[in-house]
Amino acid sequence: GQNIDQPTEMTATEGAIVQINCTYQTSGFNGLFWYQQHAGEAPTFLSYNVLDGLEEKGRFSSFLSRSKGYSYLLLKELQMKDSASYLCAVRAGANNLFFGTGTRLTVIP
Amino acid sequence: DTEVTQTPKHLVMGMTNKKSLKCEQHMGHRAMYWYKQKAKKPPELMFVYSYEKLSINESVPSRFSPECPNSSLLNLHLHALQPEDSALYLCASSLFKGGGYEQYFGPGTRLTVT
Numbered sequence: 001g002q003n004i005d006q007p008t009e010m011t012a013t014e015g016a017i018v019q020i021n022c023t024y025q026t027s028g029f030n031g032l033f034w035y036q037q038h039a040g041e042a043p044t045f046l047s048y049n050v051l052d053g054l055e056e057k058g059r060f061s062s063f064l065s066r067s068k069g070y071s072y073l074l075l076k077e078l079q080m081k082d083s084a085s086y087l088c089a090v091r092a093g094a095n096n097l098f099f100g101t102g103t104r105l106t107v108i109p
Numbered sequence: 110d111t112e113v114t115q116t117p118k119h120l121v122m123g124m125t126n127k128k129s130l131k132c133e134q135h136m137g138h139r140a141m142y143w144y145k146q147k148a149k150k151p152p153e154l155m156f157v158y159s160y161e162k163l164s165i166n167e168s169v170p171s172r173f174s175p176e177c178p179n180s181s182l183l184n185l186h187l188h189a190l191q192p193e194d195s196a197l198y199l200c201a202s203s204l205f206k207g208g209g210y211e212q213y214f215g216p217g218t219r220l221t222v223t
Contacts, residue, residue, distance in 0.1 A: 031209055042113075042199055042214035043152065050209055087151055096165065097212065099151030 002026045004100035006088050011106045012078055020073045020103045022088030031091040034062050034073045037102065038084045046073065046086075075105075083107045112136075113215035115200050121221045124190060130218045132183040132200030138213075140206035141183040143175060144199040146217070152199055158183060159206040190222045 003025040012018040024032070031050040035043035047055055049064035049071060061074040073086055088100040113134045122128050132141065140159045144152035157165035158177040166175075172194075174186040183200055197219050201212040 030207070033211065042216050044214070045211040048209045048211060089151075091207070093207075096154060096157075096167075099153075101151055102149075 002090060002092055002098040004088055004090055004098060006086075006100045006103045008101065009104045009106070011108060012075075014078055014080060014107055014109050016078050017074065017076050018078060018105065020075070020086050020088075020105065022071045022073075022100055024069050024071070024088070024090045024100075026069075026090050026092045026098070028093040029066065029090065030093060032062075032064055032071050033089040033091070033097065034060075034071075035087040035089060035099075036084050037087060043087055078107050080107050080109070113200055113202055113213050115198075115215035115218050117218055118216065119219050119221075121223060122187065122190065123223055124192070126190075127186070127188045129187065130185040130198055130200075130220075132185075132202075132215055133181055134202040134213070134215075135181055136202065136204075136213070137180075138202035138204050139180060140203045140210070141177060142201040142203075142212065143173075143183070143185050144201065144214075146197040146199055148196075156185075157206060164206065187220075190220075192222050195221045 034046040037043040047062035054063045059076045064071045085102040087102045143155040146152045155169045156175040161177045176184040197217045199217045200215040203210040203212045
């Protein structure tokens with residue numbers, strides 16, 4: 001089975017940096033995705049990690065440690081529009097993508 | 110064009126009705142997916158098509174019947190649903206199944222079963 005854990009909610013201040021953690025236990029790990037989902041909208045792709053290390057993409061970075069079953073999404077220079085749910089999703093085997101419960105981030109002025 | 114479209118946006122149906130959800134993409138993607146998402150929960154995979162063939166059915170009840178008429182279209186036929194089937198139904202596509210190919214999601218169909 002798959003077990004993916006994320007904090008349920010986080011609050012951060014506009015302009016600050018926030019780190020959203022994700023831990024997982026899965027058989028046949030084959031990559032980890034981060035998605036952003038605004039309320040009432042579809043998830044949108046943010047990042048993909050399959051090897052250990054940091055992937056940077058503008059204000060967003062994602063880190064993976066396969067040996068620790070751990071990933072984080074780092075958001076810099078937070079903007080109000082970054083208020084959304086952030087979903088960690090683990091690919092197991094060749095096919096399946098399993099989503100965590102998501103972290104609801106609220107950015108305050 | 111990096112868009113997945115879904116129709117209808119909203120659907121209300123009774124438990125004896127038959128309806129269909131439609132999904133379309135023109136990105137040349139060969140894998141298409143149906144997910145179900147309840148409020149404040151993550152998406153749950155229902156079906157995966159790869160090259161128009163059903164490759165994964167995550168033990169979904171038979172009242173949900175998927176169909177992939179061609180590489181651009183994906184349907185979900187609904188019959189004799191239950192109120193607990195009310196949810197957001199998301200369609201997604203990726204270039205290929207598996208690997209690092211990201212999934213592009215459609216806006217979803219919000220289904221209410223009365």
